[in-house]
Amino acid sequence: MSSARTVHLLRHGATVRPGLLLGHVAVAVTPQGIADCIRVAAGATFTQVVSSDLSRAAECAAALGAPVRHDARWRELDFGAWDGRDPTTLPSDALAAFWRDPDQAPPPDGERWSALIARVTAALADLPDATLVVTHGGALRAALASACGFDARQVWAFDLPCAAMVTLRIWPDSAQIVGLRT
Template sequence: MSAARTVHLLRHGATVQPGLLLGHVDVAVTPQGIADCVRVAAGVAFTQVVSSDLSRAADCAAALGAPVRHDARWRELDFGAWDGCDPATLPADALAAFWRDPDRHPPPEGERWSTLVARVTDALADLPDATLVVTHGGAIRAALASACGFDARQVWAFDLPCAALLTLRLWPDTAQIVRLTT
């Protein structure tokens, strides 16, 4: 069996516009959100930092004091016409259909769940051992779907608040074996 890799996934800090569907829209992170990410990452052993290119993740990654490689594959799900919207203002039936099955009912002009999982799967495969990725809740859930075989409904059961850290221990020669730590 090949050596296992450890990958740390850190969700960006709180944004200046909480409660909205934030996909590819670029919204700033709060100073406290950056501080929370720095505090959480202080206890993590990593050799490199990779970040989504969106500022709410990139600014948190930059504050860690290590060189950062930006990778757009770690962006959040593209909510299309819903990007930046308050969910309470969207058609309830369309939003419910999306949460039930985000692949069959993506947001208007938005990304399908399977597309997000595919790009995160590719990004995850490119990471060496001891990498810290600063990314988004949807991308972390897509990594769980990829690594563990969870479906969309299962990964939404994971509580991933801002500045949440999830560590994956991945064995490349063995399908579906992952160690989750927090």
Template structure:
């Protein structure tokens, strides 16, 4: 099929702050997390590397390839006042409302779900065939929502541990998931 592109979405490696909501906070990945991403990428075929500009993704991308293009649109959801905090520290009702409807109940001072989906969808549309994107769990879920039509509840069902890879085959008018690996 003409116009088809393969894009690999790789979640960054484990961070030095596991278990926290890490949005736009610039927390680094661990050495082991970076190594996990290098191993995951070794099994993929790609010609281009794009990365979120946040350190936890950028360091993994740099370890994978030398010609990395950074794009802030691939950042994680902005968790606003919740950034860097553990879920147990937050108001349980507010957190439950966010997970139930992240578009109408975004984190205080943070980004709504549709904002994340819109910026990731725009970034995804510009990618060339055979591209590896090193990004974040929320951005991968947003890419699946935009490309495949999943709603927020459906994308939360995907388990995306650090260094997980989702490969999608994209056409101008449709997308098909071809592989999900962790």
């Protein structure tokens, strides 16, 4: 039987455009957001850093002072036509349908929840022990869904603010949340 792996999932720091649906759009991270990521990651033991290739995650990963490998599978959900938009300006019925069931009611021209879970599941499977991943809120929740079996509604019950870090202990057939830092 394979031994367990420890994986740290760090959400990027606060951006200069909070409150928007930030999928694949490029948005800078605030200096405080980067400092928060450095502070939270300082409590983790890791031998490598993997990051989403989107700038807000890559910027935070680079600030950790370790070599970074970029992996597009750790990108945020693609919000399609809603990317970069203020949710209060979107049709409320469509937005409510998305939050109720992001797989059956994805954003126009956007990604389905199941597609996000599939790519994050593959990325998670490729990680060796003692890896720190700098990613996004949606991808982090998709990792929790994949590793721990949570459904889409359950993963939104977790408050995962910018610079939050979830530590998972992963076995071949199960996983456990062993830490949460903010």
